[in-house]
Amino acid sequence: MPSITHAVEDYLKAIWKLSHQTGGEKVPVGDIAIHLGISAPSVTGMVQKLKGMRLLHYTRYGGVSLTPRGRKIALEIVRHHRLWELYLYTRLGVPLERVDKEAERLEHVLSDDMEDLLSRALGDPKRDPHGDPIPTKAGAMERLKGIPLSRLKPGAAATVTRISDRHADKLRYMVSLGLLPGVRVSVIERAPFRGPITLKIGNSRCAIDPDLADLVLVSAGAPPRRAAAAPRRSRRK
Amino acid sequence: MPSITHAVEDYLKAIWKLSHQTGGEKVPVGDIAIHLGISAPSVTGMVQKLKGMRLLHYTRYGGVSLTPRGRKIALEIVRHHRLWELYLYTRLGVPLERVDKEAERLEHVLSDDMEDLLSRALGDPKRDPHGDPIPTKAGAMERLKGIPLSRLKPGAAATVTRISDRHADKLRYMVSLGLLPGVRVSVIERAPFRGPITLKIGNSRCAIDPDLADLVLVSAGAPPRRAAAAPRRSRRK
DNA sequence: ATAGTGCTTTAGGCTAGCCTAAATGTCAAG
DNA sequence: CTTGACATTTAGGCTAGCCTAAAGCACTAT
Numbered sequence A, B: 001m002p003s004i005t006h007a008v009e010d011y012l013k014a015i016w017k018l019s020h021q022t023g024g025e026k027v028p029v030g031d032i033a034i035h036l037g038i039s040a041p042s043v044t045g046m047v048q049k050l051k052g053m054r055l056l057h058y059t060r061y062g063g064v065s066l067t068p069r070g071r072k073i074a075l076e077i078v079r080h081h082r083l084w085e086l087y088l089y090t091r092l093g094v095p096l097e098r099v100d101k102e103a104e105r106l107e108h109v110l111s112d113d114m115e116d117l118l119s120r121a122l123g124d125p126k127r128d129p130h131g132d133p134i135p136t137k138a139g140a141m142e143r144l145k146g147i148p149l150s151r152l153k154p155g156a157a158a159t160v161t162r163i164s165d166r167h168a169d170k171l172r173y174m175v176s177l178g179l180l181p182g183v184r185v186s187v188i189e190r191a192p193f194r195g196p197i198t199l200k201i202g203n204s205r206c207a208i209d210p211d212l213a214d215l216v217l218v219s220a221g222a223p224p225r226r227a228a229a230a231p232r233r234s235r236r237k
Numbered sequence C: 001a002t003a004g005t006g007c008t009t010t011a012g013g014c015t016a017g018c019c020t021a022a023a024t025g026t027c028a029a030g
Numbered sequence D: 001c002t003t004g005a006c007a008t009t010t011a012g013g014c015t016a017g018c019c020t021a022a023a024g025c026a027c028t029a030t
Helices: A006-022 A029-036 A040-052 A068-092 A096-106 A112-121 A168-177 B006-022 B029-036 B040-052 B068-092 B096-106 B112-121 B168-177
Strands: A056-058 A064-066 A157-163 A184-190 A197-201 A204-208 A216-219 B056-058 B064-066 B157-163 B184-190 B197-201 B204-208 B216-219
Touching: A006 A029, A006 A040, A006 A064, A006 A068, A029 A040, A040 A056, A040 A064, A064 A068, A068 A096, A068 A112, A068 B112, A096 A168, A112 B068, B006 B029, B006 B040, B006 B064, B006 B068, B029 B040, B040 B056, B040 B064, B064 B068, B068 B096, B068 B112, B096 B168
Parallel strands: none
Antiparallel strands: A056 A064, A157 A184, A157 A216, A184 A197, A197 A204, B056 B064, B157 B184, B157 B216, B184 B197, B197 B204
């Protein structure tokens, strides 16, 4: 019986992500290939193997979906990933746009005992620094609520709940604007034809592209009760 | 040109350790095999590959020794390992006898940037929680000074500087005795014929086997100025 | 010297994961 | 219902690392 290698974990996580964000059931093999940057034939091969391990359902030309076992493992990796992200961000001061890449490697290297210690050291957090929910150890995950910032009507105010971690460069830009989870924003103006959206973030204002605003989730009324803990950057040297 | 894989890092670290602790120049292939738990033929194969990468010197039947390049990489891994150990111990409260195994996996997963952040977060430490010196980024390492506790004369007092991390079970026992770096000990009595050594550790006394005492290094007069920071175990639940 | 003993190396094989090229299935549009 | 476009799978190959079995070297003791 084959074991859960790093590669297996990567596949399961990718499949989970893809089915999670599209909401769809079946995930096409090609999408997995693109997401992981691996050739389609390689993915077919691995998928057949994972089917043999009963980690996913698969029919030729029919796409894949995770079994409960597969989903459990996927969520475990997601939990590891997000715990590490939070740790890197709040404790080591790793810049937000870099935590994803670092956590990508660390997520595979976290024993069960250490997972507990890490979680506890962080105060058993519910969200990672991007605002994404951290699955519980049992494999339950809070639903992401909120609407894209791009959908917010002019004049409306809201609180950022989550910023997408997909594109490091865009993320860095958002950070530079102060567009972070827990921050209060309001829409001042929206140009027609998907033109720029003018925002007030804190006390400053700026205009951003709606494509960028798509990546930001906001929650209507919620006050910024508890932002993800700020990093304590060491100031020495 | 082959790349520095995890396996390569493990080999270099093993060779460095073996040549470092024997003080000898050439390391026999068989020793590497035993140390890594890998068959001798596999080691021969890898060693030939590493020679091709100019990371070590090797002649058939003649053992191996690291080139400067190889040593640089080995020390980098050792640095990673010891930084992680200290981090796990002082920040996450991982038990001392477990940090080695955990760090074994983490050491391969530490980017250059993160190494700096980690080191800084720890206050650019010089020692790991066992008392072993942490190599500098440039690849320089302080020499371990001190004598084995087993060599200490009755009546003499000293400070523990380092306890071996080789055997997790023995390490756990030492921890339970309070035999930790920075702790003051004195020899009350030594039974003849390598019999048990009776010690005073702090305010309590105990008798230990000289084989165990071999694993503890002590420094004659040094006062316990700064022990490796104690773990702050969370007390919740 | 020479045989034995014990490393060490060669030879040959295996698995995991990846690749490219070529074949095959699916589906929509004519 | 046929064809083209495109996704997917099969076939065949590669590298990294590991293994076992058998051959080869070196050193010691007769």
